[in-house]
Amino acid sequence: MIVIAGSASPKLSAQVANLLGAELVNAEFKRFPDGEIYVRAEAEVRRKPVAIIQTTCPPQNDNLFELLLLLDAVKVLGASRIVAVIPYLAYARQDKRFKPGEAISLRTVSKLISQSGAAEVITIDVHQEEALGNFSIPAFSQTAMPLIGRHLKSLDLRNPVIIGADQGSMKRATLVALELGAEHYFLEKRRISPENVVIYPKNLSVENRDVVMVDDIVSTGGTIISATKMLMEQGARDVYVACAHPVLAGNAMERLKEAGIKQIIATDTIEKDVSLVSVAPLIADMLK
Ligand code: R5P
Numbered sequence: 001m002i003v004i005a006g007s008a009s010p011k012l013s014a015q016v017a018n019l020l021g022a023e024l025v026n027a028e029f030k031r032f033p034d035g036e037i038y039v040r041a042e043a044e045v046r047r048k049p050v051a052i053i054q055t056t057c058p059p060q061n062d063n064l065f066e067l068l069l070l071l072d073a074v075k076v077l078g079a080s081r082i083v084a085v086i087p088y089l090a091y092a093r094q095d096k097r098f099k100p101g102e103a104i105s106l107r108t109v110s111k112l113i114s115q116s117g118a119a120e121v122i123t124i125d126v127h128q129e130e131a132l133g134n135f136s137i138p139a140f141s142q143t144a145m146p147l148i149g150r151h152l153k154s155l156d157l158r159n160p161v162i163i164g165a166d167q168g169s170m171k172r173a174t175l176v177a178l179e180l181g182a183e184h185y186f187l188e189k190r191r192i193s194p195e196n197v198v199i200y201p202k203n204l205s206v207e208n209r210d211v212v213m214v215d216d217i218v219s220t221g222g223t224i225i226s227a228t229k230m231l232m233e234q235g236a237r238d239v240y241v242a243c244a245h246p247v248l249a250g251n252a253m254e255r256l257k258e259a260g261i262k263q264i265i266a267t268d269t270i271e272k273d274v275s276l277v278s279v280a281p282l283i284a285d286m287l288k
Contacts, residue, residue: 001287002079004041006054006070008063009087012268013053015280016085020287022051027070037062039069046078051287052118056090057247057270064090064109068116075117084118085283087269088245089141092123093217095131110135122286124269124279125216125244128168142282144244144267145172145214149179151265151277157210158237163187165215165223173214176242187227197222199230207235217245218264221252225259238262244279246272 001022005013007029017024023043030038043050052074054067067084074082094105113121114137126132126141152160157180164173164186177184188200211231213224218241228239239261246266248256256264268275 002043002045002048002050004043004050004052004070004074006052006063006067008055008057008066009053009085009271011271012055012087012278012280012283015278016051016053016283016287019280019284029066037066037069039066039073041070041073041077043074043077045074047080049081049083050074050079051083051085051122053085053087053283055087055270057088057245058249060090064112068112071113071116071118079117081119082117083120083122083287084113085122085287086113087124087267087279087283088247089121089123089126092127092131095128095134104134106131107134110139113137122283124267124282125172127216140286142279142286143172143175144269144277144279144282145175146179147277147279147282148214148242148244148265148267149176152176152180152212152240152242155240155263157212157240159209160212161185161204161206161209162212162214163204163206163227163231165189165213165227169215172216172244176212176214187230189223189226191222195220195222197226199223199226202230204231204234206231208237210238210240211236212240212242215241215243217247218243218252218256218266219247219249221248221256221259224261225255228259228261232260240265242266245269246274248272248274 003017091105121139
């Protein structure tokens with residue numbers, strides 16, 4: 001197999017190629033003066049299977065378009081099969097029509113990906129598993145939560161309690177808690193606006209305990225900040241955040257620090273300073 005690194009996932013691509021013992025090709029990316037994107041993947045791929053690894057974090061439209069160009073270029077070079085590895089799948093949260101007239105964004109994204117040449121899609125911790133039903137080609141998601149749980153074991157957490165940020169994160173919190181042998185709960189939330197989230201109070205036994213808030217994505221930080229306030233009022237000792245995808249839009253990082261979060265532990269589905277856990281072994285396994 002040949003691994004082609006997209007510009008948004010350079011380190012992860014190298015690690016996956018290394019684990020697979022596969023050839024790594026760094027594609028060439030340029031921008032024309034008017035902002036258009038240029039891509040060239042110079043590789044001997046004829047009749048060979050190829051994995052293109054490109055995450056679609058912000059700027060998601062640019063990263064997505066680069067992936068589409070790469071898929072098309074590699075298809076024309078004659079690859080026998082192309083797997084699109086999209087560690088963070090953009091637009092996955094708009095996977096259905098919530099109000100009349102809305103675009104089902106993920107459906108459009110899925111069509112573009114398959115029509116550009118992907119035979120299969122691999123992702124990590126997709127927001128909701130059912131969202132993958134929008135793809136007409138095989139699409140699989142693997143969870144990084146057990147890996148995150150193992151990382152948390154190396155921290156000296158005091159009587160930890162694992163809390164899913166909302167009902168959707170209950171399963172994720174359970175997987176993390178299983179690794180730690182810790183108690184777990186989930187919270188109930190309502191989003192008023194993109195940044196304004198209400199968490200319904202729950203009486204949890206968090207007093208003087210370290211709390212790990214678990215979510216798939218931290219974007220604006222609204223969910224986590226709102227939950228942290230409640231947990232601190234209930235006497236939590238330190239609040240940690242564990243997530244697969246550190247989108248951290250705008251000034252989310254500063255807002256999370258101001259809210260008193262002790263540490264953010266995320267994966268390299270998006271390569272950031274907080275990406276302390278690598279999903280490379282998961283991706284390599286799925287590509288085998
Ligand atoms: C929503 O259902 C997700 O699981 C996350 O809780 C959400 O996307 C986080 O977004 P934000 O950081 O903007 O609150």
